[in-house]
Amino acid sequence: MTEIAESRTVVPNAVDLSIPMPLKFPTPPAVDAGPPLALRIGYDMQFEIRGPQPTAMLLMLYVQPEVAAQLDRPERLVVEPAGVEVQSFIDPFGNRCGRIVAPPGPLRLTYDAVFNGTYAPEPQPTPGALQHAAGDLPHDVLPFLLGSRYCEVDRLSAVAWDLFGKLPSGGERVLAINRWVFENIRFGYKLTRPNKTALDTYVERTGVCRDMMHLAITFCRALNIPARYATGYLGDIAADPDPTPMDFSAFYEVYLDGRWWPMDARHGKARVGRVPMARGRDATDVALITSFGRHHLTKFTVVTDEIGATQPTLIPSPPPLRLSA
Amino acid sequence: MTEIAESRTVVPNAVDLSIPMPLKFPTPPAVDAGPPLALRIGYDMQFEIRGPQPTAMLLMLYVQPEVAAQLDRPERLVVEPAGVEVQSFIDPFGNRCGRIVAPPGPLRLTYDAVFNGTYAPEPQPTPGALQHAAGDLPHDVLPFLLGSRYCEVDRLSAVAWDLFGKLPSGGERVLAINRWVFENIRFGYKLTRPNKTALDTYVERTGVCRDMMHLAITFCRALNIPARYATGYLGDIAADPDPTPMDFSAFYEVYLDGRWWPMDARHGKARVGRVPMARGRDATDVALITSFGRHHLTKFTVVTDEIGATQPTLIPSPPPLRLSA
């Protein structure tokens, strides 16, 4: 037996199939303009691979192919020891991925580039941004209406309609969802766990940015607004400095008015200087590193620094790492 | 904050990246031979669309593109009323999908074709079938190692290793998983619910075929064996007749020895005359119909009949459906 039909709660808009809407990849809108901003991005991650056999690792540590042209050089993930080959491929979500098979012993992954953006805050949907009827959505957007490991759309559907169902559809709902999560979920590094789902976050009202995005995504999908999870670099520009060490940052994207818009339920507002890396249905799809074997993380540094503020480069030359103990 | 690294329990095989293994789409192996089998397949589904506005519906009601050549004619989903256009597209999992926008009132979806197969049981992995190391898997197979809405790989990982971790990897583990689910989960149409997950099924020890496949898939993935959910037609050939009305049937596929193999934890053995329709991470991805609006199902008939046994055709000519009540 299979399920015949899944029926979703919806107040459908009138649709006109005679003009199917093609997928538009996010064209930088006019508001993106602003003074040029150069960001040094990169990381230095060091591991001890336990062995005794080689360990396969999947790496989602590149920027999104759409923004790679904004880098100052072809991006390159440097692996030490030098003989470890990186297989690169594009996954079904359009992310650039790497795969290595690391021998036992020390492993180092470094990356260094300059991203050329602007000081304009990232574009945000207006309250009037149009929500497309399901019949109008591009085909490749449809999967982002479905449930996923951490986003139990079916279970949070009634709650989503309770909280946001009386608002106008489209941008106003999305902005209200983002604000609700920002205001109601208390952030705390100790208030998460690997198996925390959107329902857990709703019930417990606590979490880290990953959990907040999952909750906002789930609310959006329950209201038939396509939403996807994303990761990236994010600096402190035009924001209060964060006392914790620099890290990657989760955000999410919603599909309105024929394009994807970045949203951030952790900070509750548009940010400056975000560099997108990977996207997928939820955090399951974009783990920075998935390791098929035992390893120990010995160093983890992320850099997202405005250039011009006399930042040192991430990796001094020459890197004096000794791979043989 | 994002998750740095997901580490999976694994006893990695030695890997040799110098010969990356290309993706092999399931080549019908030699054992597939057998006397020719002709199956009439199809369905007749009728709905009352409530309105007042048109309702978008996603339809996963075609056979898989790989087997479409085994049909006696180009496949066609007939929609009544006649003016409703079917947009057809291929989703990220390679499934053929349709999308319609149905006006309020009666809606009928019918399909009729003859599938040419053989009486040979579907191929099954041998106990010695090779499990690939994660470093060797084709890129498009990797997503089928991850968790999904109904397959909480992380949560059932310890249980999977307890139950099957001492067996040799590869075919023997897969066959043991399939047998365990077949023997330990009690089938019952009333023993499921839309939100039932693999963990629920493991704990409650009951479910329908969908639930059984989710549990087997989750065990496989936890043991680093790629597994995906699938739906299809399945007749009663070489099996005890099923007294319940004919329905679609769930199964799953595992990736071993460079190809995908069909598995069936509901019946516990290879079947004859399965016609695959759609596949994905779990049932979320392959709902036969996803409706974005209110409807009422008034008729649901599925046909999977051996030809030669004097079966009547599904749809007598001419179909006398009256669309205006």
Place this chain on the structure above:
Amino acid sequence: MTEIAESRTVVPNAVDLSIPMPLKFPTPPAVDAGPPLALRIGYDMQFEIRGPQPTAMLLMLYVQPEVAAQLDRPERLVVEPAGVEVQSFIDPFGNRCGRIVAPPGPLRLTYDAVFNGTYAPEPQPTPGALQHAAGDLPHDVLPFLLGSRYCEVDRLSAVAWDLFGKLPSGGERVLAINRWVFENIRFGYKLTRPNKTALDTYVERTGVCRDMMHLAITFCRALNIPARYATGYLGDIAADPDPTPMDFSAFYEVYLDGRWWPMDARHGKARVGRVPMARGRDATDVALITSFGRHHLTKFTVVTDEIGATQPTLIPSPPPLRLSA
């Protein structure tokens, strides 16, 4: 490690410990008056005990000791075969319980009595009914503030404060909770399962009366209002006749203004002719029958009939049951 302290969300009232409030068992208030009502109550339950060994069964099939004086005779649970002794005891919640050890073969439990009540609807708290501060509650009421198997008070706490936290404490909150559950949870016999919790019911918005009471109880406790689960007989008096077979009925009780009040989130209003049987933290504590062995239920009839409306007695004399097949 044990938990040091559980801190509950509360806006505490000023308390005065100098006059500790003694426990008042529900004194029938003045509003209970009304024309006399005689109800025939009872049941006929038949089982096949599988054996081969005797099966212990716990029975919560008596009326509450407080109302036993309103019966026309000392209550008696008749067990066939006749030699099976009923051990009777009072459990920690004040319920009268029975325990039998039934031999393999047929088992029959019958009960027949007349309950003398009134046509007055059961008393309900007024909106102004006082909620006691935790420091003022009688000691034996305190356990009914805690979580239990089906009432995850901690997990629904934020939701409860969201929904009802802005209302005045006491009767007004209780009445709003009861109305919310009555209006938002769709009743359906197929929409439950043995493991359904209050959180499941909140999320799924469906259930049977048991589920509705668990949700209302959980909301009450989260708001520091003591609440307990209860079962009883309930006829159709002054209510639309229920087309389903007569059954026992769940309700719940809240502690306000120095006494327990019956509440019914399934019917959303005060009822006439309820006869309380058992009460506890949740359904776990008041299963009508807990059987430590395999049995098959062959007959289940409950009677709650107004006398004077020419109802036949439940058990015609003499009962012609043949125990030997």
Place this chain on the structure above:
Amino acid sequence: MTEIAESRTVVPNAVDLSIPMPLKFPTPPAVDAGPPLALRIGYDMQFEIRGPQPTAMLLMLYVQPEVAAQLDRPERLVVEPAGVEVQSFIDPFGNRCGRIVAPPGPLRLTYDAVFNGTYAPEPQPTPGALQHAAGDLPHDVLPFLLGSRYCEVDRLSAVAWDLFGKLPSGGERVLAINRWVFENIRFGYKLTRPNKTALDTYVERTGVCRDMMHLAITFCRALNIPARYATGYLGDIAADPDPTPMDFSAFYEVYLDGRWWPMDARHGKARVGRVPMARGRDATDVALITSFGRHHLTKFTVVTDEIGATQPTLIPSPPPLRLSA
């Protein structure tokens, strides 16, 4: 609708109701003998009560009434400020409880006593210890077969029978359960959360002592062995010194052979010098402090020290606490 009958998986023993077994409270068995051991026990807890209104607090900070006679003095919980009265009562589980209403400002709870025990390890059931049939259990033991907030007996029933169902009933099963939890659940202070249940612990294979006891209790109850949660003092006698600060310690008790036996799934063996404080169905029932208002814990010290080893007393005289800031 209420649940008619809960049927439990059981292989019932033959029962003979003609000699109902009376409840025997744990008689110290012969093995309890050993050289005398004097333990200084006590605590010093300091809080800042936020106010502005007084805060009610329930305190389960006394030793169990059964062992109070082994103290060197009548036990006394000292509260500062001095005017705060402690209401003392016995709860339905036989625990001595206190209730205070604390004014805003600093609050201090101290306790100091000497417990006279022996160096004999606490008694443990032998593998042959008898498991009573449900029909034979004392009435007040029956509730400890049921599910509770953190012990989902129904959900772990199949797992329990899988893991332990082939062993002889009684002591052998209990010892196997205790060993399984001890060996399979990894202890870690960061690996718990307030809502972690026995099922979570089984799935995640991590937790603190509270979680381990919940899992062992749930397995026992699923196998029809009464089990209850308990807290107490526990020193380092005849054990490796624990580098973490002294704390209270959870354990559990099982009912076999006509008495309750202490079990410890965290340490996997009988301990010396345990002083029982409170017991209940699970941690819900025995929170050391339940506070109905906001407070801040500023100090938390527990002492469980062997006397003769030149331990200082807990509270130097005079305690120089200043209550006015």
